[in-house]
Amino acid sequence: MTPVPLVRADLGFHGFPLKIEGTPPGNVQYIYEKVSATGPYTRPAGTYTRYGDVLPLLTELDDRLVVFGSGDEVHLDFDPAKLPALPEGWVRDYFFAANGYEKDMDFYAAEGNFVAPLPFLRMGDYPYKPGESFPLDDAHVNYLLEYNTRHMSGNEQRGYWFDYGLSK
16 A cells, blocks of 8 residues: 555535435435535534635644535545556555544534534543533644634525536
8 A cells, every 4th residue: 555645635615416316215426517506405503614725634633624514525636646656457446544523413413503512532422521622722722713714603595405507
């Protein structure tokens, strides 16, 4: 195995890809290039990571996460320059490993209508145990102030419909 370094990571809004329901039910396909700016998904209220370069948040295993919601995407570029040449007839497989958390607005999700409380590596349980909280030392506060600056009130206009009239 040869690691391939991540060289670029940008967070932005992509929209909601066209979903094609197959057979049997649950066998779905998405058309990435055909998107709607609106969709039936709302976002939990809270502070999300600002759009733009998020590479520093993805190069270390730490508490600095990219917080993003419905319709957002993280575009990643890797540098394959140092990969060894393949013998003739071989093909290369890639494995992508990620560390993160998923939180949705499911009825059973703890604090599902809100981005906070944010998870962190040393937490015991989620939701937090009594007396436990996201660390607020200088490094964590600086991360919050530098990256998590896109506030969503939870009251933004919701489309609840898809409009695939224009392709991206």
